[in-house]
Amino acid sequence: MAKTRRYTQRKRAADREETRLRIVEATMALHEEVGPSATTISAIAQRAGVQRLTVYRHFPDETAVFEACTRHWLELNPPPDPAAWASHEAGQSQARAALLAFYRYYRETQRMWRAAVRDEPKVPALQEPMKSFRSQLNALGETIGKGFGGAEDSLPTTTLRHALAFTTWASLEAQGLDDEAMADLVMAWLQGVRN
Amino acid sequence: MAKTRRYTQRKRAADREETRLRIVEATMALHEEVGPSATTISAIAQRAGVQRLTVYRHFPDETAVFEACTRHWLELNPPPDPAAWASHEAGQSQARAALLAFYRYYRETQRMWRAAVRDEPKVPALQEPMKSFRSQLNALGETIGKGFGGAEDSLPTTTLRHALAFTTWASLEAQGLDDEAMADLVMAWLQGVRN
DNA sequence: AGTTAAGTGAACATGTATGTTCACTGAATG
DNA sequence: CATTCAGTGAACATACATGTTCACTTAACT
Numbered sequence: 001m002a003k004t005r006r007y008t009q010r011k012r013a014a015d016r017e018e019t020r021l022r023i024v025e026a027t028m029a030l031h032e033e034v035g036p037s038a039t040t041i042s043a044i045a046q047r048a049g050v051q052r053l054t055v056y057r058h059f060p061d062e063t064a065v066f067e068a069c070t071r072h073w074l075e076l077n078p079p080p081d082p083a084a085w086a087s088h089e090a091g092q093s094q095a096r097a098a099l100l101a102f103y104r105y106y107r108e109t110q111r112m113w114r115a116a117v118r119d120e121p122k123v124p125a126l127q128e129p130m131k132s133f134r135s136q137l138n139a140l141g142e143t144i145g146k147g148f149g150g151a152e153d154s155l156p157t158t159t160l161r162h163a164l165a166f167t168t169w170a171s172l173e174a175q176g177l178d179d180e181a182m183a184d185l186v187m188a189w190l191q192g193v194r195n
Numbered sequence: 196m197a198k199t200r201r202y203t204q205r206k207r208a209a210d211r212e213e214t215r216l217r218i219v220e221a222t223m224a225l226h227e228e229v230g231p232s233a234t235t236i237s238a239i240a241q242r243a244g245v246q247r248l249t250v251y252r253h254f255p256d257e258t259a260v261f262e263a264c265t266r267h268w269l270e271l272n273p274p275p276d277p278a279a280w281a282s283h284e285a286g287q288s289q290a291r292a293a294l295l296a297f298y299r300y301y302r303e304t305q306r307m308w309r310a311a312v313r314d315e316p317k318v319p320a321l322q323e324p325m326k327s328f329r330s331q332l333n334a335l336g337e338t339i340g341k342g343f344g345g346a347e348d349s350l351p352t353t354t355l356r357h358a359l360a361f362t363t364w365a366s367l368e369a370q371g372l373d374d375e376a377m378a379d380l381v382m383a384w385l386q387g388v389r390n
Numbered sequence: 391a392g393t394t395a396a397g398t399g400a401a402c403a404t405g406t407a408t409g410t411t412c413a414c415t416g417a418a419t420g
Numbered sequence: 421c422a423t424t425c426a427g428t429g430a431a432c433a434t435a436c437a438t439g440t441t442c443a444c445t446t447a448a449c450t
Binding site for chain 1: 230233313316317348350353354356357360362363365366367370371372380383384385386387388389
Binding site: 251 | 407408409410411417418419
């Protein structure tokens, strides 16, 4: 048994990390362009300028690449932080600020969101993060809804939960509304459910 | 050149028609269960109790089967007819009746709708009918919106168009609302945009 | 200078789908 | 009874994806 050689990697580890990053970023790009469900390992390798085998060296299977991709994408594109409106006093302006923040976020990141929402049922690696994002949204909807005097399942809370969903943004965007107009529209809805 | 024999098919034509129908219905079932994009000709054949070649005898390719499937499904599941509310006088009850009719329709046919909406981007054969359905919905939204004193892009019209979309029904359904509750909620929204 | 290991390029086995061809069966039809 | 043809069952070529193996190059490291 030979004496173990101390082998502290520096540049090699960095190179490896860089290759890994190229793979993850190629995956992100493909997820946006063709969607996760149509993103093959072959295509990832080609896009990253790497052999297919190299991808397998870094990730055991497609699911592992996808998970790394999701993590990395969320670091680059952090969603608005609900805590930011804990400071606002409850009510109109809090609600509008939250809606606007999410609508702007959805607009910036819409390509990935469309792909993710569309392929979620088919791509197990997407389901967990999407579910957790949705439950955060629902909690936020309830928090803000309380400012409108509603309980858990009150009309304001239901309206806010619906309004905060990406699919709602997409539906209103398809009608040509900009983010401000969407927020104003939802504020008007809240006006209606209040009475 | 032999004299052409008159050969008027009767039972054979009927049998052939029945086989075709079995294929179309197998396709419908698979579209609901796994979605159009995952529905293969092999699976259709198996489900219809028919050889794969037989499917090709009836339809040149997958697109042709899908088109026949869509047509047939729409005959079996006709969407609410907008003309039905032309008789109603414009206003609250007209709007609520229309919303409720679509929500009930969506609930009955939700499996197919979810599959269709999800796979639309990937399945060209779906795009044309979906587009045409949406434009009918938009027209209806505008018609009803006028009863609320709104022009083409008024808040009531925008709200109604959004409310009539399947994705909106799905979003509210996910919150546990029944169809009546949804219709009531949207009516409250309209109350808000009116002011 | 010798060792380590990331990445290469090619091959292989496997699976699944497409679309096409062919000889055959058997019931409807004239 | 002879003909027609929808459907059968099997084969074939093609394409593309997965996951694995192998010998090789080359640069980083001690």
